[in-house]
Structures are given as C-alpha cells and as structure tokens.
Amino acid sequence: MQLEVTLDGIDLQLLDQLQRDASLSNQDLARQVGVSPATCLRRVRRLHECGLIERQVALVQPERLAAALGHGLTVIAEVSLDRQGAEHLDAFQARAVQEDAVQQCWRVSPGPDFVLVAQVVDMPAWLALSQRLFTQDANVRNVRAFFATQRAKFETKLPLTPSSQAQEAIK
Secondary structure (H helix, E strand, C coil), X not given: CCCCCXXXXXXXXXXXXXXXXXXXXXXXXXXXXXXXHHHHHHHHHHHHHCCCCCCCCCCCCHHHHHHHHCCCEEEEEEEEECCCCHHHHHHHHHHHHXXXXXXXXXXCCCCCCEEEEEEECCHHHHHHHHHHHHHCCCCEEEEEEEECCCCCCCCCCCCCCCCHHHHHHHC
C-alpha cells in the first residue's frame, strides 16, 4: 500500500544515506543522521510503507563478475516499432521486461520508441536475445545496437534536491 508522504530534511538525509549504503545498521544510520535509533527505525519503516523505498539490493560490479566468469557484454539498443498503438507498445514492453538480460527498458520520445540496456554473456547471447526480441516480432521496424567499451559512470542514487516549492514546505 502506497501512502502519501511529506518529506522533511531528516527523511532526505535518511534516503541519501540509504542510497549510498543500505547495509548500515539502524544504529549507524541514526548516528549519521543525528536522530535516535527508534526515530530512525520508525522513519525508515514509513519510507518503505509509503513506497518511496522500493527495494534494497546488492549491486554487483560487472567488470569483476566478467573477470570471474570470463565474459560480459553491455548493449544499449534503440528500438523503433511500425505500429504505435498503445497495445503494440505494451506488447513489446511486456516481452522486453520478461528477458533476464534486459536490465532497463525505457519508453522514450522523440526518436526511437524504446531504449533497452542489456547485459549478455557474449555476442552469441546477444544474437539469441535480438532474435527473440526483434527478429521474431513483425512490428519491430528498426534496431540500433551500441556495445559498451567502457563504463565511465554508473549510479543508482537519485538526486534529492527538492524543488523550490518543496523546499519551502520543508522549512
């Protein structure tokens, strides 16, 4: 159940710290934000209950994983469809998000209809994925694939700077 929530400065500090390291103990998190452990726990629970904290996960370092497993290929693909009706867009999106290799699926505008970020084992795995998603779908008009050669930045942390209107409400 997602509830409406009003955020204050402490909530923003909690979210900032949790985005940096969600493995912090409640006591350490409370100390860093300057509140009691009971207050910290109550506020973090509220942030979960209202749906602001979607989930907590471990981030795996892809280069180290590739070195350990001997592979790894990141693909960014632009996908354009022939038919633009909501049912056609929804159908492609549903198929794309079902693929484990697809890490991100964005509907975008203008330009292509979708941008996908996929992580595959190697080029044969990309070929198999592209055949499942693109070749077998008569509605896919065009695909442009880009292969990552270096990751300069990867961040999951969202900026927490409130709008000027929200800053007034927080004061």
